[in-house]
Amino acid sequence: MTVRIDQTGCIGSGQCVLAAPEVFDQSDDDGLGIVLIAEPSADLLPGVRDAVDRCPAQVVTLEE
Template identity: 45%
Template sequence: MNVTVDEDKCCGAGACVLAAPDVFDQRDEDGVVVLLTAGPDASEHAAVREAAEVCPAGAITVSDS
């Protein structure tokens, strides 16, 4: 799995952090997503997919490569 984020699209809702806190964080100053790991462990895959699905801005992209 490969994860990317588009910081310009991020609206700072924080749904990704709630879904996958080991993969996503937020900047303190503006709440924009911070990607902690672009290649999460298999145990995180379901949570990362959920984070991408619930992101209101569509700022998270997940690929299986």
């Protein structure tokens, strides 16, 4: 499973970081979301799925 953030549509709301701080962070430069772990382990997937659902710009994806 692979996690991605479409940087062109990210608005930097930080909802992904709140949902799964082990997997996501925000750039110090522009505040946009970044993926720390592109292929998270199974125990992190509930948080990643929550991040996908929470993203107001709908740019966080999980390819299963």
